[in-house]
Amino acid sequence: MQRKLATNCSISFWPPTRKKISNDIQIKKIIFFANNTINRVKIDLAPLKAAKLPVFFIVGGPGSGKGTQCDQIVKKYGLTHLSSGDLLRAEVQAKTKIGTECKAIMDKGGLVPLEVVLDLVKIAMLEAVKKGSKGFLIDGYPREVKQGDQFEAEIQPAALVIYFEASNETLVKRLLERGKSSGRSDDNIDTIKLRLDTFFNSTRPVVDHYSKKNKLVKLSAERSVDAIFADVCVQLDKHVKK
Numbered sequence: 001m002q003r004k005l006a007t008n009c010s011i012s013f014w015p016p017t018r019k020k021i022s023n024d025i026q027i028k029k030i031i032f033f034a035n036n037t038i039n040r041v042k043i044d045l046a047p048l049k050a051a052k053l054p055v056f057f058i059v060g061g062p063g064s065g066k067g068t069q070c071d072q073i074v075k076k077y078g079l080t081h082l083s084s085g086d087l088l089r090a091e092v093q094a095k096t097k098i099g100t101e102c103k104a105i106m107d108k109g110g111l112v113p114l115e116v117v118l119d120l121v122k123i124a125m126l127e128a129v130k131k132g133s134k135g136f137l138i139d140g141y142p143r144e145v146k147q148g149d150q151f152e153a154e155i156q157p158a159a160l161v162i163y164f165e166a167s168n169e170t171l172v173k174r175l176l177e178r179g180k181s182s183g184r185s186d187d188n189i190d191t192i193k194l195r196l197d198t199f200f201n202s203t204r205p206v207v208d209h210y211s212k213k214n215k216l217v218k219l220s221a222e223r224s225v226d227a228i229f230a231d232v233c234v235q236l237d238k239h240v241k242k
């Protein structure tokens with residue numbers, strides 16, 4: 001079975017014997033959850049692996065300022081910003097089958113199966129490599145230890161994990177404020193509470209996991225955007241070629 005993705009790219013078909021209809025047809029599906037099954041197509045990662053670009057995971061509670069800091073980083077370092085949440089929202093927006101299934105999970109503050117996110121990220125990374133990317137900020141990722149392990153096993157190890165730490169009170173306040181204009185269906189108090197639960201139960205262990213591997217930088221996100229960014233730059237300067 002194939003479905004059109006919001007992401008434009010060209011990848012191989014599933015099953016592999018399926019005939020390619022036309023080179024003009026923009027991509028097809030990677031995964032689907034019919035009957036709780038996730039089928040994955042083989043994505044050729046050779047160009048991505050050959051590029052040997054640095055990968056930075058950007059982690060933090062909902063509303064901690066990950067996207068805000070990534071915007072600053074892109075301006076200064078020219079890295080490719082891939083928000084895993086944005087990739088999912090693009091699927092929702094495009095009303096793909098995957099998007100419809102993801103929306104139900106996202107509106108409950110839960111986590112989309114890691115294979116779904118991973119394949120969307122892979123496709124977006126491949127697209128960026130084609131355009132001459134200098135490296136990647138994978139924002140809102142990993143959401144659970146296994147997600148990071150699988151990314152690192154299938155793609156490449158992360159150079160660094162930046163964790164933005166903020167109290168629940170700050171996160172709720174920021175998300176409710178953002179919710180006044182974001183148009184995001186998950187920026188409401190009920191879903192925010194569920195997202196915070198998911199963060200503490202599933203994502204917080206990611207911090208200890210990468211701390212043990214000496215790959216984690218923890219920064220207080222309870223400061224001005226500029227003060228946080230100054231600390232981010234100290235870290236990125238060690239890893240990004242100017």
Ligand SMILES: Nc1ncnc2c1ncn2[C@@H]1O[C@H](COP(=O)(O)OP(=O)(O)OP(=O)(O)O)[C@@H](O)[C@H]1O
Nearest residue numbers: 061062063064065066067068174178221223224225
């Ligand atoms: N240092 C900061 N101080 C005050 N407000 C901030 C700061 N950083 C970001 N914000 C604001 O907080 C809100 C959440 O920020 P942002 O969207 O960057 O968070 P996020 O971690 O990417 O969220 P999510 O995980 O939900 O996508 C935004 O309205 C943003 O303008």
Ligand SMILES: Nc1ccn([C@@H]2O[C@H](COP(=O)(O)O)[C@@H](O)[C@H]2O)c(=O)n1
Nearest residue numbers: 084085105106109110111112117140143
């Ligand atoms: N790796 C991910 C990323 C996101 N989700 C789901 O999307 C929602 C919004 O994510 P943001 O990063 O934009 O806050 C999130 O609450 C999850 O439902 C995911 O499952 N896996």
